[in-house]
Amino acid sequence: MSMDAAFRALADPTRRLLLDSLHARNGQTLNALCEHMEMTRQAVTKHLAILEEANLVTTIRRGREKAHYLNPVPINEIAERWIGKFERHRLNALSDLKQRLEREEP
Amino acid sequence: MSMDAAFRALADPTRRLLLDSLHARNGQTLNALCEHMEMTRQAVTKHLAILEEANLVTTIRRGREKAHYLNPVPINEIAERWIGKFERHRLNALSDLKQRLEREEP
DNA sequence: TTGACATGCAACCAAATGGTTGCATATTAA
DNA sequence: TTAATATGCAACCATTTGGTTGCATGTCAA
Numbered sequence: 001m002s003m004d005a006a007f008r009a010l011a012d013p014t015r016r017l018l019l020d021s022l023h024a025r026n027g028q029t030l031n032a033l034c035e036h037m038e039m040t041r042q043a044v045t046k047h048l049a050i051l052e053e054a055n056l057v058t059t060i061r062r063g064r065e066k067a068h069y070l071n072p073v074p075i076n077e078i079a080e081r082w083i084g085k086f087e088r089h090r091l092n093a094l095s096d097l098k099q100r101l102e103r104e105e106p
Numbered sequence: 107m108s109m110d111a112a113f114r115a116l117a118d119p120t121r122r123l124l125l126d127s128l129h130a131r132n133g134q135t136l137n138a139l140c141e142h143m144e145m146t147r148q149a150v151t152k153h154l155a156i157l158e159e160a161n162l163v164t165t166i167r168r169g170r171e172k173a174h175y176l177n178p179v180p181i182n183e184i185a186e187r188w189i190g191k192f193e194r195h196r197l198n199a200l201s202d203l204k205q206r207l208e209r210e211e212p
Numbered sequence: 213t214t215g216a217c218a219t220g221c222a223a224c225c226a227a228a229t230g231g232t233t234g235c236a237t238a239t240t241a242a
Numbered sequence: 243t244t245a246a247t248a249t250g251c252a253a254c255c256a257t258t259t260g261g262t263t264g265c266a267t268g269t270c271a272a
Contacts, residue, residue, distance in 0.1 A: 087181070171248065225262075
């Protein structure tokens, strides 16, 4: 479980938009997802492949269509294993920073 | 306040390592941060500039040294405003996905 | 069966990214 | 003052990224 793939996948605004879109309506086909994107279908396909690679999206082929489903597990892992670490000491770090700034810029 | 800069900054493993390093010991100088990195000081400088641009790191010049401090606020914002959205419906989305998978692959 | 529709695949391209080397500048210490 | 130290800046380079176009394949409906 690399978490790196998820971080890199989340770096692109288009891909975050795609996740948003699936969050609003899960199980959309490729064409449906392309509807409000300002780029070609092929470009969207590439973004979806990266999301799938990162395990953020799961797909199911149904006839000639392909349905896309959000998988929130990697996002959850980032939240728990990575962000949690920084949150825990958030107030400490903030007060550290404030003290430094106040000391340096009187 | 874009959140986009933070997402892009977090995409690189070296930069996440730098944040980890600052989390372990806050206020390190550039040279101290370079110590355990497998690249030139100039490369680390570029990564730190990106972290600073994304407001994840704040620096204070002290004589000929430059101290780097972690700023957890953008990470917190990502957690609250973006990840929170997906966490809230996590169980729903998961059961949706399971149902679909079970229906399609009997 | 045939045409329309949904998706897949590959080559290509410009721009961004992550790294390097070389040299300049500023500060501290001897 | 001078030498060592800490950082800054710029040019350069290979690879990755994000997009395009063109065409192929598979599936449904008339």
